[in-house]
Amino acid sequence: MVIVTTIRHEVLTLPAAPLGPDNPLPALRPLDEVHRVEDRDRAGLPHDMARQIGYAPLHSLLPAPVRDGYGRTRRPRAIDALVLENDRLRATVLPGLGGRIASLVHLPTGRELLYRNPVLQPANFALNGAWFSGGVEWNIGATGHTTLSCAPVHAARVPAPDGSAMLRLWEWERLRDLPFQVDLWLPDGSDFLHVGVRVRNPHERPVPAYWWSNIAVPEERRVLAPAEAAWHFGYERRLRRVPVPAHDGADRTYPRDSPYAADYFYDVPDGRRRWIAALDETGHGLVQTSTDALRGRKLFVWGSGPGGRRWQDWLTEPGTGGYCEIQAGLARTQLEHVRLEAESEVSWLESYGPLDAPPPAGEWDAAVRRTEERLEAVLPRAAVDAAHAAWKPYADAEPEEILSAGSGWGALEVLRGGWKLPGTPFPESTLGAQQEPWRRLLRSGSLPEPERAGPPGPSLVAPHWRDLLETAPATPAAEYHLGVAQWHAGDRAQAVRSWERALELAPRHWPSLRCLAVADRESDHHERAADRYARAFDALCLERSGDGERETAAVAALGREAIEALLRAGRPADARMVWERVDPATRARGRFRLAEAELLLAEGRPERARAVFDEGFEVADLREGDERLGQVWRLAGGGDLPARYDFRMRAEPS
Known part of the structure; x- marks a missing residue:
């Protein structure tokens, strides 16, 4: 059999604002995190959800740096990319920017399956600042966008289960001190990109774990998932269970039908297949499905209000179309962390691809049933489980060719802990100037004074x-x-x-x-x-x-x-x-x-x-969620808040 799957380097040229320097001051102050649940809501939550919401929430960004050196002036910039392609799909990955999938194109139809941002504009949405919208990002660490959003990760070519090549991404997540890997695999002739993910805990103690795969899609879609209820979380910090698809007089599975930004965490029943799809009025679009370990599914909407529209323009170019996010995670909501036992790991397999289903309009249960039947026809649930089983023996495969280098922090931790992490090498050659004082402390017992x-x-x-x-x-x-x-x-x-x-x-x-x-x-x-x-x-x-x-x-x-x-x-x-x-x-x-x-x-x-x-x-x-602009405006004279300063993500408090 001739394997046609390829991996190659490319350079994208995008209007981009430079990231600038990291903030050199240690992040000592508590997180200004908008994703917190009011205590009054916890009593009414399911016991396991309430327990996981209260389990080891993140209180500090340390040791990660705050990344706030960027601006708003964009100029053409060359961005290194890795392209994974077979005869059906082309995935473009940015190893220098968290390993994000920037684009996923269905080659027979020429359709872009994701929302592809035409610019690279950092904004303050990651836990530590700089983040950008679009594509598929891998969120590990704690509630929010990962600190690796705009950071390099390691990348390599590794053998795939079918004899072709996989693209492996890996790094050391520093907030929770965990190594992880993401293996992208395109079987020959497949319309679906398989993504094998593994998070390892090498420590002799349990640690809190968090993962959400975040997929940006055009917002002129209906978002479908196998659920009749969802946990709604808005910027009023209230978590409540609402019916799906309609509540408060509107069908919230159409992203533009919510006035303000909000999360909808779908309450997928145990035993149901895990999937979420975003389909246009003709039934065309993207579907994501996974093995059962990736339990949660979510829709995030910016809403139709002026604040949501301003954020959309802020993150991209005005007039280029809005987006929403469909997501998949380890827990039912992003407010939870799960326990990863000592010296253990968790893995799963996700699949991304095109779906041509009946038009999604109309009665919810029928639309979900038709969509799920179509998904089962083109990618059976058993095939996803089989792909996961086929991938797992290859998760330890050593890289055949290093394609891009991440940070040296993983090498420092491996040097200290003496861990063996098959498949994800962190060689001492990646240690740099930032790690050198700590390497000397490890070897000599003394931390050197800065030379400059x-x-x-x-x-x-x-x-x-x-x-x-x-x-x-x-x-x-x-x-x-x-x-x-x-x-x-x-x-x-x-x-x-x-x-x-x-x-x-x-x-x-x-x-x-x-x-x-x-x-x-x-x-x-x-x-x-x-x-x-x-x-x-x-x-x-x-x-x-x-x-x-x-x-x-x-x-x-x-x-x-x-x-x-x-x-x-x-x-x-x-x-x-x-x-x-x-x-x-x-x-x-x-x-x-x-x-x-x-x-x-x-x-x-x-x-x-x-x-x-x-x-x-x-x-x-x-x-995200900062209301100081409006507050200072009112103190300076008030009146209607000009559109350019309107970033409100909730209704005005009464």
């Missing part, structure tokens, strides 16, 4: 690294990073003591002063926090040795935090002094224009604050 001036490097916070820091010589670097690890562990008093010792020892004071300022802020000591922020910013400006990217990013990040803290403490004159020391290019960014409007309001100049809005600005890193 500038912001400290990234901290590691897992218990094994904290133990090493506690026994290392008390150098300024060791005390600083130990404080970060203790803070992450919830031992805030010890963290403060470590930072105070670092402050006494270190030639550069601002990193520890900033950490102490955060500790004060979280303890509601706002005046002391403001003092320390002002001292930290002054020290950074005095110690700054140049205009390098990381130092500029540090000034921007610390300046922003200092202005907020000083305004909170009622000290607009001191906040103005910080503002004036930030370089003009940074002050021109939208986030600082918004801070300027808040500063002007604090100075009693609402007309000037209104003028900032009238002049126009864009907050490139506006957070």
Whole structure:
């Protein structure tokens, strides 16, 4: 048999905004997470759901960096891609951007099965910031879009069960300290892309696990799944069970028929086949199905309101068509985490492909039945189970050819733990400058001081690294990073003591002063926090040795935090002094224009604050669910919120 499945390199050229530098300040403050359930709703939830919602929710981004250095200016950019293709389907994967499937084309008809974003525009939707819309993304870690959304992953060619080649993607997920892999397999002649996923827990303790495969599709579809009810979650943070397809007077399986952004987690009965489809009025579209381990199915809609439409334009090019998301996950909702036992793994197989079914309009049960019958005809449930069984022996297959490199963090963890992870090598050759101090700590027991001036490097916070820091010589670097690890562990008093010792020892004071300022802020000591922020910013400006990217990013990040803290403490004159020391290019960014409007309001100049809005600005890193734009607008004079500033994802609170 001649196998025609191929894997090749390509370069895509897209209008893209550069990602810019990561924020060099450790993410010490709690997550500003919109996906939380109000306590009043928990009593009415099924017992297992309530337990998993309460199981190890993420409280910190550490050790992941915040990625907020991007803007809104797009220029043509070459983006490396890997293309997996047989005679029926072509999948385009972006290994430098989380391994996302950017495009899935059905070759006989020429149809794009996904929503393919014509631009690359980062926005503040990932847990740690930068994220972009479109395609199929792999979300591992905790509730929300993965911290790997805009990060490289490892990629390689590996043997497939049918003798062809698979494209393997793998990385080390740092929030939960877990390695994972995604194997993309296109059997010869198949209309379906098989995706084998494995998440491993090499530790001697259970860990919380989370996975949702997120599929963007054009929103002019009806979304079908085998359920008669769904768990509805909106940006009011209420979780409630609603009927499917219609509730509150509209059929919510048509994405444009919801006024505001919302999640619908379909309550698929036990024993039913796991699938979800998005079909146009003629019955054409995409279907995703899986083995039963991938339990959940979800529809996310932006809604028809002005805020939802503004977000759609914000994430792509106006006039290019909107999208919704259909998703599949390990739990019934994205608010839950599941327990992955010590030294165990979980795996499943997903299948993506075209579906030509009867038109989906009309009575729900009949439309679901017709769609499921068509799916069974073109891809029987038993065939998906058989493909999973065929794939599992190949999950350990070693790469035949490395196609792209991810980070060095997995290599560092393997070096420390001595783990054997067949199929997903993390060789020492991938260790880089960020990992080098930690490799030296591992080998010598001492954390070296930075050789160059500038912001400290990234901290590691897992218990094994904290133990090493506690026994290392008390150098300024060791005390600083130990404080970060203790803070992450919830031992805030010890963290403060470590930072105070670092402050006494270190030639550069601002990193520890900033950490102490955060500790004060979280303890509601706002005046002391403001003092320390002002001292930290002054020290950074005095110690700054140049205009390098990381130092500029540090000034921007610390300046922003200092202005907020000083305004909170009622000290607009001191906040103005910080503002004036930030370089003009940074002050021109939208986030600082918004801070300027808040500063002007604090100075009693609402007309000037209104003028900032009238002049126009864009907050490139506006957070999902952030309502500050509207709040500051009202304080600056009010009136109807201009469309350009309307990102509301819920009705106005009464």
